[in-house]
Amino acid sequence: MRIRVARTFFARTLGTTGVCALVCTATLLAGCTTGPDRAAGGGRAKAGKGDTAPLTGRAGAVRRPVPLGRGSRLPDDFNGDGHRDLVLNDLVKAPGDSYGDDAGIGIVYGTAAGGGKGASGTGKTSGAGAEAGTGTGTDGDAGSGAGSGAGAASGAGIDPAIRQTIGPRTHGARVAGVLPAAFDAEAACDLDQDGFGDLIIATDPPYDGNGMPPVPLQILFGGPTGLGGRAVVLQIPGKARFGNEWPDHPVCGDFDGDGKADLAVTASAGQVSFLRGPFTRAGAPRAASAPIPGGGPVLEAPAPVADADGDGYDDLVYADRARTPGRAARGALLLGGPDGPGRQGGSYRFKAVELPPAPASPGSGAGSSGKGKTVTDFLVAADFTGDQRPDLVTRTHRGEATDLIALYGLYGSADDADDAGAADAGTRAKGAAGTTGTTGTTGTTGTTGTTQGVTKRPLLTFSTSIFLR
Numbered sequence: 001m002r003i004r005v006a007r008t009f010f011a012r013t014l015g016t017t018g019v020c021a022l023v024c025t026a027t028l029l030a031g032c033t034t035g036p037d038r039a040a041g042g043g044r045a046k047a048g049k050g051d052t053a054p055l056t057g058r059a060g061a062v063r064r065p066v067p068l069g070r071g072s073r074l075p076d077d078f079n080g081d082g083h084r085d086l087v088l089n090d091l092v093k094a095p096g097d098s099y100g101d102d103a104g105i106g107i108v109y110g111t112a113a114g115g116g117k118g119a120s121g122t123g124k125t126s127g128a129g130a131e132a133g134t135g136t137g138t139d140g141d142a143g144s145g146a147g148s149g150a151g152a153a154s155g156a157g158i159d160p161a162i163r164q165t166i167g168p169r170t171h172g173a174r175v176a177g178v179l180p181a182a183f184d185a186e187a188a189c190d191l192d193q194d195g196f197g198d199l200i201i202a203t204d205p206p207y208d209g210n211g212m213p214p215v216p217l218q219i220l221f222g223g224p225t226g227l228g229g230r231a232v233v234l235q236i237p238g239k240a241r242f243g244n245e246w247p248d249h250p251v252c253g254d255f256d257g258d259g260k261a262d263l264a265v266t267a268s269a270g271q272v273s274f275l276r277g278p279f280t281r282a283g284a285p286r287a288a289s290a291p292i293p294g295g296g297p298v299l300e301a302p303a304p305v306a307d308a309d310g311d312g313y314d315d316l317v318y319a320d321r322a323r324t325p326g327r328a329a330r331g332a333l334l335l336g337g338p339d340g341p342g343r344q345g346g347s348y349r350f351k352a353v354e355l356p357p358a359p360a361s362p363g364s365g366a367g368s369s370g371k372g373k374t375v376t377d378f379l380v381a382a383d384f385t386g387d388q389r390p391d392l393v394t395r396t397h398r399g400e401a402t403d404l405i406a407l408y409g410l411y412g413s414a415d416d417a418d419d420a421g422a423a424d425a426g427t428r429a430k431g432a433a434g435t436t437g438t439t440g441t442t443g444t445t446g447t448t449g450t451t452q453g454v455t456k457r458p459l460l461t462f463s464t465s466i467f468l469r
């Protein structure tokens, strides 16, 4: 079994815009006035603001069909409707199921109306519960969220009611007759160039430890109704492989500048397997050559701009170790060109993403079931609301059974700037710094008070308990 390292899910934009909308060193501040949204997609019968019923996360959660799309150029628009979709690798487990199987990958689809159509009432939630239990908390960052953040989702956004669980049993490809157990989304881009984003997933195929391991990466193709069917194993031609390490760290990009998405994957000894797109539905690249030397054991895309030196060819960053998503890190550039990413480009630095103070921490309220420290993780920065500005998505979790996904717009609507929100920001920042483990270095407290139209509270929050079945 491989040991996997959690990485930032990363989706690439191709085309003349060339810039993945991942811009996120912008100053994010914010007090969060919403309480945990247990009603994400699911206040049962009705999910209006402020009066949502506790979400069980099971059959009661509201569900809507995936909107039919015609194709788009967004790399992580799996149903091609022009709205970016959110990929969630970490989902909560049902209470009492901490030894159970991986819950799978959650997809929340984007919509023109976002979560504002009753899909995600936020606001004050009462009562406890196994999922995003809260209540008006006492620890400074539990929500007194009377003013619903979901109200801001009047424009485009993601709608937790339109969701899908991707799992190895339902979507995995068999390798040597065996379905994978592990299933982690690694990247997304339109590999077969049909206008629908495709998901690249890391799995754990059987391997006896002798010789070259099987390719653990699988591709799940998007379509008008989103991700569907079974994945196929990524085909890496033998001539493009090297050594006996698992091919890993897939990075999407147009490294040879022909307008078609390519994939770069690690090989042994710092070599890079460069696979030119487009790919067939059987998972084969259009072309591949001998592995490129001079990389490293970890590959990533430069962020927020995939073409780091602006020459029209997307570039790669290699490093000795995986970085924590959202944290500052150093690596080195392997610059793209007509023959792919093969030219050394010097050092590269990922800037830290400043996280807003955590939303009301899940499981912090009376009667909650969360255990352990509350941690907020950066998930992704990309434009989900369609205003051409990046939004930020975080996951605040406590133990394995409680969490809260929060979508923050960098530039919120006018009602985000109300006084209550501003006042709130001060106290929240304090609370968040004290209660989060991984975000302490991002300095959220120092930036409070200098908002520049920044959303002061999440546009939308929900618990991944909606994916429990």
Ligand SMILES: [Ca+2]
Pocket (backbone or CB within 6 Å): 076, 077, 078, 079, 080, 081, 082, 083, 084, 085, 109, 110
């Ligand atoms: Ca979409």
Ligand SMILES: [Ca+2]
Pocket (backbone or CB within 6 Å): 189, 190, 191, 192, 193, 194, 195, 196, 197, 198, 221, 222
């Ligand atoms: Ca596709």
Ligand SMILES: [Ca+2]
Pocket (backbone or CB within 6 Å): 253, 254, 255, 256, 257, 258, 259, 260, 261, 262, 276, 277
């Ligand atoms: Ca290409």
Ligand SMILES: [Ca+2]
Pocket (backbone or CB within 6 Å): 307, 308, 309, 310, 311, 312, 313, 314, 315, 335, 336
């Ligand atoms: Ca370049």
